[in-house]
Amino acid sequence: MRVLKQNLLLWAAGTAAALSVALGWLGPHPWLALVGLVAAVCLLVPAGRPWRRLGSTRAEALDEPPPAPAQPPIEVVRRKPVDPTDPASLIENMLLEGRFALLLRPQIAGQLDEEQFQRALACLEDEMALVPDGEVVVGQIEEEPEDERPSEEEMAARQGRVVRVERFFLDRHPVTNRQFYEFVAAGGYQQVALWEASVLPAVLDFVDRTGMPAPRFWSGGCYPPELHDHPVVGVSWYEAAAFARWVGKRLPSDAEWVKAASWPVSVTATTRVQRRYPWGDTMDRTRANLWGSGPKGTVPVGEFAGGVSVGGVYQLLGNVWEWMWGNFAPTELPGQRFVLEAPMKGIRGGAFDTYFDNQATCQFQSGEAAIARKRNIGFRCAVGVCDLVLARAPARTARPAETDHPMPMEVGA
Amino acid sequence: MTRDAIVPLESYRLVQYAVPIPCYICETENTYDAEYCRNCLAPMALAHQANSQKIRPSMIAVMGGSAVGKTVYLGMLMDMLSRQPERMQLLARGAFSITLQQTTMSALARCTFPEKTPNDPDRWNWVHCQVRWPKRRHPWELIVPDMAGEALFEEIHHPHSYRVIGAYLKKCIGAMILVDTLRLKEGSRDQDYFTMKLVSYLAELHDSPKESWQRRPVAMVFTKADQCEPCVADPAGYAQAHAGGLWQQCLERFSIHKFFAAGVAGACVWRESRSEGRVRVPLRVEPFGIVEPFEWLLEQIKAQRLAGK
Numbered sequence: 001m002r003v004l005k006q007n008l009l010l011w012a013a014g015t016a017a018a019l020s021v022a023l024g025w026l027g028p029h030p031w032l033a034l035v036g037l038v039a040a041v042c043l044l045v046p047a048g049r050p051w052r053r054l055g056s057t058r059a060e061a062l063d064e065p066p067p068a069p070a071q072p073p074i075e076v077v078r079r080k081p082v083d084p085t086d087p088a089s090l091i092e093n094m095l096l097e098g099r100f101a102l103l104l105r106p107q108i109a110g111q112l113d114e115e116q117f118q119r120a121l122a123c124l125e126d127e128m129a130l131v132p133d134g135e136v137v138v139g140q141i142e143e144e145p146e147d148e149r150p151s152e153e154e155m156a157a158r159q160g161r162v163v164r165v166e167r168f169f170l171d172r173h174p175v176t177n178r179q180f181y182e183f184v185a186a187g188g189y190q191q192v193a194l195w196e197a198s199v200l201p202a203v204l205d206f207v208d209r210t211g212m213p214a215p216r217f218w219s220g221g222c223y224p225p226e227l228h229d230h231p232v233v234g235v236s237w238y239e240a241a242a243f244a245r246w247v248g249k250r251l252p253s254d255a256e257w258v259k260a261a262s263w264p265v266s267v268t269a270t271t272r273v274q275r276r277y278p279w280g281d282t283m284d285r286t287r288a289n290l291w292g293s294g295p296k297g298t299v300p301v302g303e304f305a306g307g308v309s310v311g312g313v314y315q316l317l318g319n320v321w322e323w324m325w326g327n328f329a330p331t332e333l334p335g336q337r338f339v340l341e342a343p344m345k346g347i348r349g350g351a352f353d354t355y356f357d358n359q360a361t362c363q364f365q366s367g368e369a370a371i372a373r374k375r376n377i378g379f380r381c382a383v384g385v386c387d388l389v390l391a392r393a394p395a396r397t398a399r400p401a402e403t404d405h406p407m408p409m410e411v412g413a
Numbered sequence: 414m415t416r417d418a419i420v421p422l423e424s425y426r427l428v429q430y431a432v433p434i435p436c437y438i439c440e441t442e443n444t445y446d447a448e449y450c451r452n453c454l455a456p457m458a459l460a461h462q463a464n465s466q467k468i469r470p471s472m473i474a475v476m477g478g479s480a481v482g483k484t485v486y487l488g489m490l491m492d493m494l495s496r497q498p499e500r501m502q503l504l505a506r507g508a509f510s511i512t513l514q515q516t517t518m519s520a521l522a523r524c525t526f527p528e529k530t531p532n533d534p535d536r537w538n539w540v541h542c543q544v545r546w547p548k549r550r551h552p553w554e555l556i557v558p559d560m561a562g563e564a565l566f567e568e569i570h571h572p573h574s575y576r577v578i579g580a581y582l583k584k585c586i587g588a589m590i591l592v593d594t595l596r597l598k599e600g601s602r603d604q605d606y607f608t609m610k611l612v613s614y615l616a617e618l619h620d621s622p623k624e625s626w627q628r629r630p631v632a633m634v635f636t637k638a639d640q641c642e643p644c645v646a647d648p649a650g651y652a653q654a655h656a657g658g659l660w661q662q663c664l665e666r667f668s669i670h671k672f673f674a675a676g677v678a679g680a681c682v683w684r685e686s687r688s689e690g691r692v693r694v695p696l697r698v699e700p701f702g703i704v705e706p707f708e709w710l711l712e713q714i715k716a717q718r719l720a721g722k
Binding site for chain 2: 341366
């Protein structure tokens with residue numbers, strides 16, 4: 001409105017100037033023409049800006065333009081286009097995209113030369129931590145029972161169940177915006193093979209603020225530049241699973257995640273010691289980004305290094321909840337039953353807005369609808385050791401690892 | 414067997430007992446040792462505290478229908494402001510003021526909601542607290558009761574059935590009216606109608622236009638908004654679209670009002686058991702939008718006070 005008023009004034013002043021020029025030219029007072037000319041020149045200079053502003057205001061009012069898209073990461077823009085007929089360029093590109101786990105799959109590893117294979121292994125070592133095989137207790141209820149004398153059945157339910165986990169690699173950090181951008185830029189949302197058939201109709205709805213296929217809080221298919229190293233959020237379970245598939249990994253199971261976080265140690269054949277938090281048994285809010293820790297939002301995935309797990313995994317607790325592969329299955333005490341309005345997937349770890357200490361432990365599990373795209377849920381990926389080729393014979397032949405998993409020490413955490 | 418005993422006559426005690434103490438809410442005179450006001454059933458501890466500390470606490474109302482989340486909201490607000498005092502700090506005055514915070518937090522930490530507030534005013538949790546700001550010298554004294562939604566409903570339909578509510582609301586300097594977003598989202602108009610009745614009740618409470626609620630700030634808070642993204646994005650727009658009657662009433666009745674969205678639980682499910690039946694339980698607690706309405710309300714009250722001076 002203010003801009004419109006300014007322009008009306010300019011119109012009036014301009015008309016007056018033009019009239020004075022005409023009157024001066026035709027009439028008996030030539031000095032009027034001179035005054036009019038000077039006034040017209042003076043008006044033309046500032047007039048440009050309000051006109052431009054008026055133009056933009058009109059455009060906004062008529063058709064709200066989407067917010068300006070953030071600039072894509074420069075290293076992605078500068079990357080050379082891939083020649084699909086050239087395997088070397090394809091492999092190079094996959095390494096740059098962070099898809100080293102896919103390259104180390106038995107079906108593909110044979111295509112790599114020694115240098116590429118070593119680079120893929122180095123990426124694996126840098127970006128993922130090895131979690132050894134063993135047993136872990138999952139579904140334990142840590143709170144004391146309200147009843148002073150709980151039944152044996154209830155006590156058994158509270159103790160959880162023991163699950164055997166094979167050795168696997170887990171991402172050291174949650175997947176960042178930068179990493180997820182690779183998936184978006186490579187057309188991950190358009191690759192039907194990456195998505196579960198049941199969810200394909202919903203994929204069209206997985207868009208950002210501007211309607212582009214991307215996480216919910218991005219704009220123009222890209223994330224805000226200041227959130228480069230922050231965990232990607234606003235992604236549904238399906239988007240997380242599609243990304244994991246694209247990089248040759250998968251989402252971790254509940255037992256795997258708990259094992260990586262609580263790092264159980266077997267004391268006897270039947271008993272084991274598990275940590276309540278990755279750093280020990282006492283809550284310390286300086287080690288995890290939770291409510292009251294300070295930031296009140298996500299932080300870069302490398303921060304809160306004090307909360308790193310024994311195996312070298314960052315931010316298992318705090319910053320963002322992490323999608324699990326499995327369905328949400330809360331521990332039910334005898335005589336109790338949970339009724340879900342819609343199927344839910346498990347999430348673990350707590351987020352920057354998790355209020356209670358007891359809801360940010362290695363054991364605590366929550367759930368969310370698989371299709372939900374929330375600002376405090378992200379994910380990290382896992383891959384079984386048995387699914388990768390970690391060493392090979394000099395003859396460059398890929399060896400299926402299902403029968404034998406050579407595990408050089410230097411590859412582990 | 415009985416024995417005679419000599420008991421000294423402590424006359425000063427008798428004098429103390431003889432002086433009537435007016436209830437802080439309804440101003441009915443009560444005896445010194447009365448625990449609750451004989452007229453409105455408000456705790457007399459409020460009056461004793463005001464007298465002994467020589468303070469005149471202001472009153473703010475938190476209102477809404479049954480199961481809208483008043484207890485959770487108030488308990489959460491108190492806990493958040495007592496734990497993280499950067500913006501403002503809330504200090505409970507007296508042990509009875511901490512009960513609400515304690516019961517709410519211990520329930521939420523166990524992933525359950527606190528029990529329904531009983532209808533009897535003598536069983537409500539009354540909070541007397543002090544609000545402090547980092548850069549302001551003078552703290553504010555506030556009284557906020559956790560009123561039962563059904564009692565409120567009864568008072569609106571049959572005025573004077575709960576005397577404490579009428580007396581309290583007449584003295585309030587501002588209010589937070591809570592509306593259940595989930596029920597609105599489901600298409601139920603009950604919330605809209607109930608809140609309209611409440612607004613109408615407030616508007617008719619005073620005869621004098623100077624004292625009327627027209628000039629008192631009111632924060633309209635959509636609770637359980639975590640389950641409704643459009644409400645979080647634009648609470649006022651959501652009110653206009655889904656609670657048109659309420660929206661219009663607010664425009665007409667309150668000159669200072671604002672819509673907010675708040676939530677406490679990240680997700681909820683139903684839990685069935687033999688002892689409890691079917692109850693809704695939170696899967697995790699991640700509060701948002703809790704402090705903002707309260708902060709806005711206090712800022713408006715402060716602005717009014719400054720303008721009044």
